[in-house]
Amino acid sequence: MQPVVHLAVGYLCYAAYTRWSRGEPPAETPAIVAIFGAALPDLLDKPLHAAGVVPVGRTIGHSLLFAIPLVVAVWLVARARERRVLGVAFAIGYLSHVATDVPWHLLSGDYDELGFLLWPVTHMPEYTGTKPLGTVAGLEITTLWLEAVVLFAGVALWWIDGRPGVEWLRNRVT
Template sequence: MQPIVHPVVGYLCYAVYARWADGEPPASTPAAVAIVAAAFPDLLDQPLYHVGVTPVGRTVGHSLLFAIPLVAIVWLVARRHGRERLGVAVAIGYGSHIAADVPWHVLAGDYHELGFLLWPVTYMPEYSGVKPLGTVPGLGLEATTLWLEAVIFVAGLALWWHDGRPGLERVRP
């Protein structure tokens, strides 16, 4: 999944949770936390890759061997400080990132690219890029994962806007 789509997916997932748990759109702070947590694996892995510390752009931050302990620690600290909802937001945001990176590889049959899930125990090859999903009947156009990601991105932004843009006041001066 393209890095710009992950925060939107994180928001969508947290918004579903907030509506289920509270019956209303997400509060601002946990929404912002979920959005940042959803971006975190790429914010960690891409710089490591670009400066040559790791061999590919999906390693440490995308590995369940790193993610699960990190999320558990954050949740325990948040719980200890009476901010469990922030721990939940981190778990949902971070988890949505990793979960959203899996389907494209499965649909394309590129199972070997799922090595990021247990990196460094498993090998992670260079990401092969956009995956084909099929051909649009009658038009001869090839539909790719980018099309579906564009729909997810627009739908997520529309929901976030409809919800009053929670989290935005956290970045305004």
């Protein structure tokens, strides 16, 4: 999945959670934390891969062997500071990233590329990129089409929710 789409998925998942649990859209700070959590696996792995430290762009940050202890640690710190909502937001964002990297490999039958889930215990081959899903009216449908729909939905909901995070960023930049 493209990195920017993970941000939309993290927001969509956290927004669904807040509507289900509290009946309201996400608050500013937890929304930012969820989006940051959704970005973090790529923020860790892509630079490490570019620097030649790890063999592929889905290793440490995408591995459940790293993700689960990190999510638990963040939640424990948030709970200790009486900010549980931030721990939940981070967990939803981070785990949504890892979870949404799985379906494309299942749909395309590239099961060996799921090695990132337990890296470094399991081997992670080079990522083969965009996956073909089929042909409709002579047009090849790929995972990018579905990602575009998800991105549009995430941005649309974020906009409808009042663009949480924009005001926070504005206050930090000015």
